[in-house]
C-alpha cells in the first residue's frame with residue numbers, strides 16, 4: 001500500500017492522551033477494525049493475519065506523509081515494530097522514527113517488489129552495522145543509508161536525549177562562558 | 180564575507196557540532212503549553228532525571244481553555260485533564276506556570292513578548308509551530324516536537340541541522356487599508372504554502388522598519404505557513420522601546436549592557452543569503468484566502484483563479500478540491516458574499532493594536548444582523564487593556580461579543596467552533612479543512628477586513644469603508 005499518511009497510522013481522535021504508551025492498540029485503527037470495534041477485525045488487513053508477525057513492517061512508498069504527529073512513530077514502536085522498510089519515507093516521519101529508535105530502511109522499488117513477491121513467510125535480516133538488508137530465502141541483499149550519528153545512537157541503544165545527557169558538562173561549561 | 184543575523188545568533192548558541200550530524204543548539208527560553216508537554220514530562224520522569232534548567236521554561240494554558248466562564252471547571256473532560264496535568268507537572272518540576280486565573284495567562288506567543296521574556300538575540304523554542312512569532316524581536320525562534328521538548332527539559336539544548344537562509348525585502352509605502360497581515364498573506368500567496376521549506380527567513384526593507392512590534396509579530400507568526408522553519412526581523416529602536424520597562428526586561432546596568440549587544444544584531448551588508456526576494460509595498464492589496472491552505476490567497480477585490488487556466492495539473496486538482504470544500508466557484512469574486520462568522524483573535528492578530536484598529540473602524544457602527552462576531556484577546560493583559568481604554572464599550576455597542584483569553588476558534592480543540600458549511604472571516608493563520616470545526620469554511624484576512632465584513636455582513640474591500 002502506498003502513501004500511507006500519519007492520519008491513518010494513528011487517527012487524530014487518539015491525540016488527546018497524555019502518555020506515549022498504549023498507542024499500539026490504535027495503530028492503523030480504522031483499517032484494522034470495522035466500526036471501530038475490536039470485536040470486528042477486518043480479516044483482509046495484514047496486521048490481523050497470524051501468518052504475518054515479527055518486528056519489521058514492510059510498506060509501499062511515501063510512508064508516513066501528512067501531519068507531523070510523533071504519535072505515529074510511538075504507535076509503531078508500541079505495537080512492537082523496530083524497523084519499517086519502504087522505498088520512500090516522508091521526511092518528518094523518518095526523523096520522528098529515528099528519534100524513537102525505530103529504524104526506517106529505504107530500499108529500491110525493485111528490492112521492495114522482491115520482498116513482496118516472497119509472500120507471507122518471507123523473513124528479512126537487517127544489519128545496522130553494515131547497513132544492509134537481506135531477504136533470507138534468496139540471500140539477495142541491498143545496502144541502505146543511515147546518518148553516522150543516528151547509527152551510533154541505534155547501535156548503542158541510546159537516543160538523542162541520552163546523547164544530550166552525556167553532554168551536560170560541556171553544556172554547563174558553555175553556559176558559564178557565554179554568561 | 181559578512182554574517183547574516185541568523186548566523187550571528189546561531190553561532191553564539193552552538194555548544195558543539197556533531198561530525199556528520201546535527202549541532203547541539205543551546206536554548207535560552209523554552210515555552211510550554213498543555214497539549215505538547217505531558218509526554219515530555221513523563222519521559223523525564225521515566226529516566227528519573229530532574230529538569231536541567233527549570234527556570235528557563237515558562238508554561239501557560241491556552242489551546243484547550245474555554246473563553247467564557249474561565250473561573251468554572253472546564254467541561255470537556257480530556258481538555259480538563261490536560262490542563263490539570265500541566266498544573267501538576269509544573270508544580271512537581273519547578274516550572275513557572277501562568278495558568279487559568281493568573282494575570283499573565285494567555286496565548287503562549289502573545290505573553291512571551293508582552294512580558295518582556297522574549298528579547299533580541301535569544302534562541303526560543305516551544306512545542307508549537309507558531310513559535311516563529313518571537314522572531315520579530317531578532318531571535319531564532321521555532322516550533323519543536325514532543326521529543327525535542329523532552330530534550331530541552333533534559334539538557335536545555337536541541338539537536339538541529341542548520342537551515343538555509345532567505346531574505347525577503349519589502350520597500351516603500353503601503354496602500355491605505357493595507358496592514359501587516361496583508362503583507363504576509365501576499366508573500367505566502369506569491370511563493371506558495373511550501374515556498375520557503377528548508378529556509379529560515381529574514382524580513383527586511385523600509386516597509387518592515389516602519390512597522391510596530393505587534394505588526395512585525397503578525398508577519399513572523401505566519402512564516403511557518405510558507406514552510407519556513409522560522410522568520411526574523413533585525414531589532415532596532417522600535418524593538419528596544421517595546422521591550423524596555425516590561426516585567427522581565429533587564430533593568431539598570433543590565434539593560435545598558437544588553438542594549439549594546441542587541442545593537443550588533445543585524446545582517447552585515449556583505450552577508451549572502453541562499454535566496455532573496457524583493458517586494459514593492461505599493462503592490463500589496465488587502466488580501467483574503469479562498470482555499471484550504473494559507474497560500475491560496477487573492478486581493479480582496481480580485482478573482483479566484485480560473486481552473487482551466489492553471490497549467491500545473493497537481494495545482495489544478497488541489498485548487499479544485501479546495502473550492503469544492505469551500506463551496507466557491509473558479510473565477511468568482513468574493514466581494515459581496517455573505518459570511519456568518521467573524522473571528523478576531525489568535526496568536527496572529529489578538530494584540531492590543533489589532534483590537535484598537537478594529538475599534539477605530541467600528542466606533543459608532545453596528546454589526547450586520549447576519550453575522551456573529553467574536554473578539555478574543557490574546558492574553559489577560561490585552562483584555563485588561565481593552566477595558567482600560569474603553570474599547571469593550573465600542574465593541575459592545577457594535578454588537579461584538581468579547582471573550583476571555585485563549586486560542587479559541589483558531590483551532591477546533593476547545594468549545595469555540597464554526598458550524599459545518601458556514602463561512603468565517605478569521606484573523607487566525609490556518610484555513611485547513613476542519614481547522615475551525617468539522618466542515619467550517621475559513622477565509623483568512625486582516626483584522627480590518629474582518630471588521631469590515633462584521634459591519635456589512637459580506638466580504639468587503641476595506642478601502643471602500645475608510
Ligand code: SF4
Pocket residue numbers: 241242286287288307309525526527585586589590607608
Ligand atoms: S492561537 Fe492558534 S495558531 Fe496560535 S498557538 Fe493557539 S492554536 Fe496555535
